Amino acid sequence: DAGVTQSPTHLIKTRGQQVTLRCSPISGHKSVSWYQQVLGQGPQFIFQYYEKEERGRGNFPDRFSARQFPNYSSELNVNALLLGDSALYLCASSLSPMGEGHRWSSYEQYFGPGTRLTVT
Amino acid sequence: LAKTTQPISMDSYEGQEVNITCSHNNIATNDYITWYQQFPSQGPRFIIQGYKTKVTNEVASLFIPADRKSSTLSLPRVSLSDTAVYYCLVGDDASGGSYIPTFGRGTSLIVHP
Numbered sequence: 668d669a670g671v672t673q674s675p676t677h678l679i680k681t682r683g684q685q686v687t688l689r690c691s692p693i694s695g696h697k698s699v700s701w702y703q704q705v706l707g708q709g710p711q712f713i714f715q716y717y718e719k720e721e722r723g724r725g726n727f728p729d730r731f732s733a734r735q736f737p738n739y740s741s742e743l744n745v746n747a748l749l750l751g752d753s754a755l756y757l758c759a760s761s762l763s764p765m766g767e768g769h770r771w772s773s774y775e776q777y778f779g780p781g782t783r784l785t786v787t
Numbered sequence: 788l789a790k791t792t793q794p795i796s797m798d799s800y801e802g803q804e805v806n807i808t809c810s811h812n813n814i815a816t817n818d819y820i821t822w823y824q825q826f827p828s829q830g831p832r833f834i835i836q837g838y839k840t841k842v843t844n845e846v847a848s849l850f851i852p853a854d855r856k857s858s859t860l861s862l863p864r865v866s867l868s869d870t871a872v873y874y875c876l877v878g879d880d881a882s883g884g885s886y887i888p889t890f891g892r893g894t895s896l897i898v899h900p
Binding site: 671700702708709710711712715722723724725757759765775776777778779780781 | 821828829830831832833836874878885886887888889890891892893
């Protein structure tokens with residue numbers, strides 16, 4: 668089975684521009700999450716979507732937005748790019764949404780290879 | 788806020804057992820602890836998850852004391868291919884009640900021949 672796929676692999680943008688990153692989850696997975704990973708740090712949570720609804724948002728400005736489509740694929744949009752937005756953007760899918768149920772669980776997330784965004 | 792602390796780096800040799808400890812003093816009562824492995828230019832890969840005591844799978848063991856303020860990932864008999872960054876992950880309860888997964892800064896494990 669295909670894993671999580673992301674496109675594009677690499678992207679170079681100029682400050683002030685807008686960018687759209689795409690993610691296709693593993694077949695059958697209905698939850699998609701987005702993370703930003705700056706070099707030398709752990710991934711930082713941006714959004715979680717489940718069944719096309721936002722289920723969680725990290726500490727990111729409103730320039731970051733996302734959506735999930737009926738086929739569970741997802742897009743992450745970043746407007747008015749800043750140099751500090753340069754990072755590896757990771758998409759992860761899971762069967763169930765994180766934080767559900769009697770006990771929280773991050774559930775087993777399957778990560779894609781990421782999109783390397785460079786803002787110049 | 789949930790926060791995790793891990794050693795920045797560790798060195799080991801092939802065939803040795805490696806234990807990486809993560810502290811998470813503010814872990815929520817109902818939260819699990821999850822560990823991921825990441826190689827350069829790849830997304831993290833799930834290793835193991837647990838709530839309390841000990842969990843073992845085919846690649847690792849996870850030890851969680853009764854107070855759950857820390858956890859230890861144990862990798863038996865490491866090989867060169869285990870050289871990677873290892874992250875522990877716990878959740879945070881954002882205002883509004885949504886679950887915020889929080890990765891630590893990771894432990895860079897280097898396995899020497």
